[in-house]
Amino acid sequence: MPVYKLHYFNLRGRAELARLIMSQAGVEFEDVRFERTEWPALKATMPFGQVPVLEVDGQMLAQSNTISRYLARKHGLAGKDEWEQGLADMYADNIGDLMTGMRPAFLEKDAEKQKELYEKFMTETIATHVAIVEKQLEKNGTGHLVGKELTWADLAYYGFFSFLVEKFGEDFLKDASHLKSLIALVEELPNIKKWVESRPKTEI
Amino acid sequence: MPVYKLHYFKSPRRGRAELSRLILSQAGVEFEDIRFAHCEWPAIKPITPFGHVPILEVDGQVLAQSNTIARYLAKRHGLAGKDDWEQALADMYAENIHDLLNAVAVPFTEKNPVKQKEMYQKFMRDVIVPHVAAVEKQLKKNNTGFLVGNELTWADLAYYAYFSDFLEVKFGSAFLKNAPHLKALIDRVKELPNVKKWTEFRDSTYPEDNE
Numbered sequence: 001m002p003v004y005k006l007h008y009f010n011l012r013g014r015a016e017l018a019r020l021i022m023s024q025a026g027v028e029f030e031d032v033r034f035e036r037t038e039w040p041a042l043k044a045t046m047p048f049g050q051v052p053v054l055e056v057d058g059q060m061l062a063q064s065n066t067i068s069r070y071l072a073r074k075h076g077l078a079g080k081d082e083w084e085q086g087l088a089d090m091y092a093d094n095i096g097d098l099m100t101g102m103r104p105a106f107l108e109k110d111a112e113k114q115k116e117l118y119e120k121f122m123t124e125t126i127a128t129h130v131a132i133v134e135k136q137l138e139k140n141g142t143g144h145l146v147g148k149e150l151t152w153a154d155l156a157y158y159g160f161f162s163f164l165v166e167k168f169g170e171d172f173l174k175d176a177s178h179l180k181s182l183i184a185l186v187e188e189l190p191n192i193k194k195w196v197e198s199r200p201k202t203e204i
Numbered sequence: 205m206p207v208y209k210l211h212y213f214k215s216p217r218r219g220r221a222e223l224s225r226l227i228l229s230q231a232g233v234e235f236e237d238i239r240f241a242h243c244e245w246p247a248i249k250p251i252t253p254f255g256h257v258p259i260l261e262v263d264g265q266v267l268a269q270s271n272t273i274a275r276y277l278a279k280r281h282g283l284a285g286k287d288d289w290e291q292a293l294a295d296m297y298a299e300n301i302h303d304l305l306n307a308v309a310v311p312f313t314e315k316n317p318v319k320q321k322e323m324y325q326k327f328m329r330d331v332i333v334p335h336v337a338a339v340e341k342q343l344k345k346n347n348t349g350f351l352v353g354n355e356l357t358w359a360d361l362a363y364y365a366y367f368s369d370f371l372e373v374k375f376g377s378a379f380l381k382n383a384p385h386l387k388a389l390i391d392r393v394k395e396l397p398n399v400k401k402w403t404e405f406r407d408s409t410y411p412e413d414n415e
Binding site: 047048049056059061062063065066067069070073074082083085086087089090093094100128129132136 | 295296338
């Protein structure tokens, strides 16, 4: 087994999916977390000045979805064939877009404006996406996003949507019973449950 | 060979479908290059999986997300990288370009020309200059002339599409003066016979793309 070291801030953010994948796969990893004050010094040591970065036996891999995809493929969570792997990639990219879409609201300093931006994000971007994904889940008919088994796509949706539920409540899922069931399914996986209970508690 | 149908807008300048077109062209694979006018989009949007394009139809099944499509095609046609690690490195470079495309979209869509000029200057200085320096370092370290391993991968095509086909055309090569390895890479890709054949074909067939 290679030695995995995941480098990120002390946040869930864009590193959590990789942590969920390794936890679900039962793979040990060094969960390196640093404070914002340490970042300026560390930035220059990262290949593209960004984190998360996965160190694998001393070699460095950047880009959150690249890291997650690499780990998913090495540990049986990527999808059964090229087409399923494509579909899983597609769903993971969707989550990447949603995270990017939420950033303006997250970074807004004015509390009133931030509230408005979050409201707009939830009622427009998220509501639209939830309706579409609900349809895809119904169509697939297996309880999973891709094929018949758990893939990193399910973990990606769990990671982001469970965060949204934490922040905004689950009302926005009231017409999305399949998505709700998927989130619950992942939440109950023994390895995920164990990780969530033991991980550092952070705001995002 | 499966039937590939790639769907995207007619313009702006090639955008997020071009990498897939380059991959298919380099691999010598036929595909239906469907381009629709912006006024047709409202009718097309609801039949896409997630309300955006590009989408790739493969024997009737649909895949969305530009880098997902590009990676799928790269894997099927020998341009993804030799093993899991190389494939991950290629992914990483492709995702860098995805971030750079997102970053340039902001000045690109600015309507006020004075503000736009400022935004582009800031973008080149704060985003492009550091990234070029970082990639130049990696290219020197890899020392094969390619971004990943010792053969062409879709990572090289992605960097060509963005740095040569877009930035160099728009701003000239000055920003590459301290990056001889990157400059050599994008020049090499530009001259690949299948890439050249494609760019000559599309430039004469789709002149509206050249904005």
